[in-house]
Amino acid sequence: MSFIDNIFSSAFLEPFPKEPPSRILLLGDNAGYFEHVKSIVSYSDTEIVLSIKKEEVSIAGENLIIKKFCEGDVVICGKIFSIKKG
Amino acid sequence: MWKNLFDKKRINSPYYKTFTVLGLNQDRLINALAKNKIAVFSVKKHSAKKMELKVYAKDQKKAFAIIKELCYNVKKVENSGKFYPILSFFMRYGAVLGIAFFCFSAVYFNGFVFSIDYVGTGIKYKSQVQGFLIEEGINFGTRFSSFEIKELEDKILCSNDNLSFVSCEKVGSRLKITLVEADKKKSVLSGNVKKMVSDVDGTIESIRVYRGTANVNVGDKVKVGDTLVDGFATVGENVIEINVLASATVIIEYKEVYYSQNQGEEELALISAKGTLDSEILEERVDCIFDGQRYCYEVTFTLRHTILAG
Numbered sequence: 001m002s003f004i005d006n007i008f009s010s011a012f013l014e015p016f017p018k019e020p021p022s023r024i025l026l027l028g029d030n031a032g033y034f035e036h037v038k039s040i041v042s043y044s045d046t047e048i049v050l051s052i053k054k055e056e057v058s059i060a061g062e063n064l065i066i067k068k069f070c071e072g073d074v075v076i077c078g079k080i081f082s083i084k085k086g
Numbered sequence: 087m088w089k090n091l092f093d094k095k096r097i098n099s100p101y102y103k104t105f106t107v108l109g110l111n112q113d114r115l116i117n118a119l120a121k122n123k124i125a126v127f128s129v130k131k132h133s134a135k136k137m138e139l140k141v142y143a144k145d146q147k148k149a150f151a152i153i154k155e156l157c158y159n160v161k162k163v164e165n166s167g168k169f170y171p172i173l174s175f176f177m178r179y180g181a182v183l184g185i186a187f188f189c190f191s192a193v194y195f196n197g198f199v200f201s202i203d204y205v206g207t208g209i210k211y212k213s214q215v216q217g218f219l220i221e222e223g224i225n226f227g228t229r230f231s232s233f234e235i236k237e238l239e240d241k242i243l244c245s246n247d248n249l250s251f252v253s254c255e256k257v258g259s260r261l262k263i264t265l266v267e268a269d270k271k272k273s274v275l276s277g278n279v280k281k282m283v284s285d286v287d288g289t290i291e292s293i294r295v296y297r298g299t300a301n302v303n304v305g306d307k308v309k310v311g312d313t314l315v316d317g318f319a320t321v322g323e324n325v326i327e328i329n330v331l332a333s334a335t336v337i338i339e340y341k342e343v344y345y346s347q348n349q350g351e352e353e354l355a356l357i358s359a360k361g362t363l364d365s366e367i368l369e370e371r372v373d374c375i376f377d378g379q380r381y382c383y384e385v386t387f388t389l390r391h392t393i394l395a396g
Contacts, residue, residue: 040120043129044131066126066129067129068125068127069127070120070126072120
């Protein structure tokens with residue numbers, strides 16, 4: 001069983017869905033990695049709103065920089081205070 | 087999608103183009119670039135209208151076209167990346183090839199004799215030494231490695247009794263030979279001389295024959311060893327042998343090179359060169375050349391050399 005399947009199993013979810021869910025990885029509060037990003041809705045150094053699949057994710061913080069945006073993957077650096085969905 | 091984060095080829099790609107873009111609604115630009123599969127890095131918003139972003143160097147043309155198509159203004163384009171200096175060097179392959187060819191030529195052709203310079207008081211025997219070198223197979227285009235410099239010094243010295251010291255030196259692709267004339271004892275007129283021979287290379291300025299027959303005229307060029315006056319006279323139909331009594335003056339050009347690390351030492355070079363002369367000086371000139379490492383003062387004299395025989 002893969003690492004992801006283990007997580008799903010512990011969370012009492014169905015085995016890994018056909019379409020993999022999007023993932024968000026936080027590296028402390030200095031960087032974040034976001035998958036399946038369709039587009040950037042808005043961008044400033046205090047708030048970045050990403051469109052991930054059919055939802056919007058808002059990242060609030062300070063000195064936010066889009067470090068990398070490539071093939072749906074986004075890396076954001078800076079002081080991240082919060083991540084909100086919707 | 088994890089592969090994009092850990093794709094080492096892309097992460098370690100060392101050459102970026104940085105664009106400073108002016109315009110509103112910059113998010114639209116980032117999305118347009120991403121839609122066209124152009125990876126965007128280090129997006130920084132300086133103000134509502136000014137943004138900076140980086141793309142891979144290989145995507146720069148495409149990125150530039152998209153930016154222009156969306157009517158943004160590009161203020162500045164810069165190069166960046168760890169290996170940018172090395173990569174840009176290799177992108178200019180014409181210049182790289184030219185530099186490589188120059189270095190190779192400098193090293194390769196440095197091993198050949200492209201000129202032979204003669205300096206010193208024994209320079210008047212240059213033609214004799216030249217002849218000797220040709221016999222030894224040393225000429226323009228000879229490899230320095232085909233002969234021993236120390237051995238050559240000894241050979242030249244042994245081949246010419248008029249020299250007391252010979253020194254050879256490789257200076258780049260030049261063979262510099264220093265010749266020092268041996269001290270000659272001044273002899274009185276013996277009345278026993280069969281012919282007058284030139285001991286210098288030069289041009290005859292004047293010739294006076296008291297006894298004998300002149301072989302040269304004023305203005306003739308002569309070399310060391312040439313017979314200027316022969317010991318015979320024609321009386322009627324008879325040719326009789328006589329002792330020569332004659333004098334000649336020959337105009338010769340003499341050069342000496344003086345090296346120094348300092349500039350402005352023309353006077354010193356002149357004094358140093360004059361000290362070795364025993365002929366009358368008609369003209370003198372000093373030329374200064376800097377060869378990249380030191381100053382070479384070339385002192386050129388026009389001398390009047392007197393030959394007596396009798």
